[in-house]
Amino acid sequence: MSTILTHIAIADGKIKRSSLEVLSHCKQLADQGGHSVEAVVVDSNASSFVEGIQKYGASKVYVVEDPIFKNHMNTPLLKALVKVMESANPSVFAFASTESTKDILGALAANQNAAVLPDVSSFELMDGGVKAKRPVMAAKIISNTQAKGDTVLVSVRSGSYDLAENETSAEVVNVDFCMEDSELQAILKEIISASGDTIDLNEAESIVAAGRGVKDEEGQKLISELAQVLNAGIGASRALTEAGIYDPSLQIGQTGKVVSPQLYIAVGISGAIQHVAGMANSKVIVAINKDPDAPIFEISDYGIVGDLYKVLPPFIEELKKIKN
Numbered sequence: 604m605s606t607i608l609t610h611i612a613i614a615d616g617k618i619k620r621s622s623l624e625v626l627s628h629c630k631q632l633a634d635q636g637g638h639s640v641e642a643v644v645v646d647s648n649a650s651s652f653v654e655g656i657q658k659y660g661a662s663k664v665y666v667v668e669d670p671i672f673k674n675h676m677n678t679p680l681l682k683a684l685v686k687v688m689e690s691a692n693p694s695v696f697a698f699a700s701t702e703s704t705k706d707i708l709g710a711l712a713a714n715q716n717a718a719v720l721p722d723v724s725s726f727e728l729m730d731g732g733v734k735a736k737r738p739v740m741a742a743k744i745i746s747n748t749q750a751k752g753d754t755v756l757v758s759v760r761s762g763s764y765d766l767a768e769n770e771t772s773a774e775v776v777n778v779d780f781c782m783e784d785s786e787l788q789a790i791l792k793e794i795i796s797a798s799g800d801t802i803d804l805n806e807a808e809s810i811v812a813a814g815r816g817v818k819d820e821e822g823q824k825l826i827s828e829l830a831q832v833l834n835a836g837i838g839a840s841r842a843l844t845e846a847g848i849y850d851p852s853l854q855i856g857q858t859g860k861v862v863s864p865q866l867y868i869a870v871g872i873s874g875a876i877q878h879v880a881g882m883a884n885s886k887v888i889v890a891i892n893k894d895p896d897a898p899i900f901e902i903s904d905y906g907i908v909g910d911l912y913k914v915l916p917p918f919i920e921e922l923k924k925i926k927n
């Protein structure tokens with residue numbers, strides 16, 4: 604029996620849904636193969652998240668708590684994960700593919716002499732390693748890839764798996780951690796939040812995305828109203844971020860964010876391959892476009908052909924009625 608370890612990421616005082624998706628999948632793999640599934644949480648307030656993690660089936664939760672983890676810094680995080688890996692000795696260490704993961708995965712792999720499969724959309728265990736599917740070339744191709752070794756690190760795109768609750772009374776292991784400031788070669792001076800208090804697109808259950816069809820303030824107001832009634836995050840095509848209408852942090856696509864919400868509503872977006880690369884993994888795609896031949900309809904589950912300025916007001920009204 605080997606151990607599958609899952610990293611539980613915390614952002615804005617909450618467990619990231621994407622890491623619980625990974626834990627749910629790891630639990631399923633562990634049950635199928637007779638392995639154990641364990642989790643690690645590293646945060647300035649780590650112990651407060653144990654209960655939330657126990658709901659998803661880990662048999663052991665490593666807790667590394669220290670004020671230094673208030674904000675992401677790669678050196679302390681790396682040190683904490685190395686320490687936990689030395690105790691847990693996992694054959695697979697799975698992460699949600701977050702910015703923080705991207706920052707440390709290579710260093711952790713080098714430190715542990717481990718194989719690494721970054722940014723996959725699914726993975727399975729195989730004899731002596733892991734096999735995975737990984738979207739490449741702006742998600743035009745899905746590559747089958749595999750890594751063999753005593754330890755394989757894998758990071759998984761958000762939305763790849765469903766949450767599956769599986770309550771356990773996991774053993775909690777508090778890991779001693781200490782790091783002197785003098786050990787830090789880089790310090791964090793300031794965090795500038797680009798998107799203010801808008802919903803994090805990587806974690807959003809629903810996204811309303813605006814494209815060039817949204818031509819003016821009236822259109823942007825309709826987008827906000829639709830997002831508000833659905834409690835959705837707002838995204839945009841590059842046409843609108845380049846025009847300065849939406850913040851660049853809201854751009855979805857090859858050179859923007861890669862998202863996979865349960866519901867993606869593309870409003871006035873043509874469906875260029877570079878945009879599709881960032882949202883094709885969404886569970887249900889709805890497109891509103893006045894051009895019936897717009898490529899976005901090829902990947903949509905539901906399509907509304909029409910002028911967004913005429914389609915959205917009654918659409919929003921109906922949603923409000925359902926909500927009330």
Ligand SMILES: Cc1cc2nc3c(=O)[nH]c(=O)nc-3n(C[C@H](O)[C@H](O)[C@H](O)COP(=O)(O)OP(=O)(O)OC[C@H]3O[C@@H](n4cnc5c(N)ncnc54)[C@H](O)[C@@H]3O)c2cc1C
Nearest residue numbers: 814815816840841856857858859871872873877878893911
């Ligand atoms: C290297 C590279 C990287 C790129 N990265 C990205 C990226 O990350 N993200 C991204 O989005 N793009 C990216 N692009 C740009 C991409 O190629 C497209 O130009 C862009 O996605 C087009 O945005 P759009 O669909 O909003 O605009 P358009 O292609 O202009 O489409 C507008 C759509 O709105 C419809 N429309 C117009 N008026 C209305 C109306 N009143 N009601 C309903 N529908 C209406 C039109 O029928 C049309 O289909 C990249 C390009 C390159 C070269």
